[in-house]
Amino acid sequence: RKEVEQDPGPFNVPEGATVAFNCTYSNSASQSFFWYRQDCRKEPKLLMSVYSSGNEDGRFTAQLNRASQYISLLIRDSKLSDSATYLCVVSAYNQGGKLIFGQGTELSVKP
Amino acid sequence: EAGVAQSPRYKIIEKRQSVAFWCNPISGHATLYWYQQILGQGPKLLIQFQNNGVVDDSQLPKDRFSAERLKGVDSTLKIQPAKLEDSAVYLCASSPQGNYGYTFGSGTRLTVV
Numbered sequence: 001r002k003e004v005e006q007d008p009g010p011f012n013v014p015e016g017a018t019v020a021f022n023c024t025y026s027n028s029a030s031q032s033f034f035w036y037r038q039d040c041r042k043e044p045k046l047l048m049s050v051y052s053s054g055n056e057d058g059r060f061t062a063q064l065n066r067a068s069q070y071i072s073l074l075i076r077d078s079k080l081s082d083s084a085t086y087l088c089v090v091s092a093y094n095q096g097g098k099l100i101f102g103q104g105t106e107l108s109v110k111p
Numbered sequence: 112e113a114g115v116a117q118s119p120r121y122k123i124i125e126k127r128q129s130v131a132f133w134c135n136p137i138s139g140h141a142t143l144y145w146y147q148q149i150l151g152q153g154p155k156l157l158i159q160f161q162n163n164g165v166v167d168d169s170q171l172p173k174d175r176f177s178a179e180r181l182k183g184v185d186s187t188l189k190i191q192p193a194k195l196e197d198s199a200v201y202l203c204a205s206s207p208q209g210n211y212g213y214t215f216g217s218g219t220r221l222t223v224v
Contacts, residue, residue: 043215096166097209101153
């Protein structure tokens with residue numbers, strides 16, 4: 001079983017749509033959670049951290065359910081510029097702070 | 112602030128040849144990571160350095176891959192001999208400490224033919 005598993009993609013949505021990505025992780029010692037964004041042929045970049053109480057950054061909302069070991073990302077009012085691969089990432093202190101990445105979910109927003 | 116520098120950007124080699132990648136982390140970042148990203152997959156950690164010491168190399172194929180971080184700054188990742196399945200993007204990242212402040216370099220795209 002992979003440490004971090006994400007919805008298989010790709011997701012093809014029209015502009016303005018709301019899209020949700022789901023992710024599960026297997027290490028119950030995981031303590032830090034993130035969503036990264038990776039544009040085609042570019043390096044991953046931090047989109048947002050995910051906090052236990054849930055958090056929002058503009059059109060993006062992240063949720064964490066520690067009991068279910070589940071993380072989600074909601075994008076409202078999708079823009080063409082949101083087209084990218086979204087990577088679910090976890091980290092555990094007992095793993096030296098390294099980031100463990102999911103396989104990514106590709107999003108394509110169409111006009 | 113200067114980012115994480117990697118070179119070369121692209122490399123094409125034949126199988127069984129050797130190749131080396133270089134990374135210069137952000138100044139002052141104690142932790143340096145090398146990741147391998149195969150097309151369609153997420154990055155996979157190969158090795159983690161804390162200053163010039165190895166913290167985790169459990170997923171590094173040590174029969175063919177080696178890495179060093181002399182003087183706790185620059186790092187080099189080597190593959191010898193390369194296999195077709197080593198075709199991937201090799202990403203270097205650094206952080207001041209732990210999992211926050213992670214910054215990735217733009218990567219080296221390796222094609223083994």
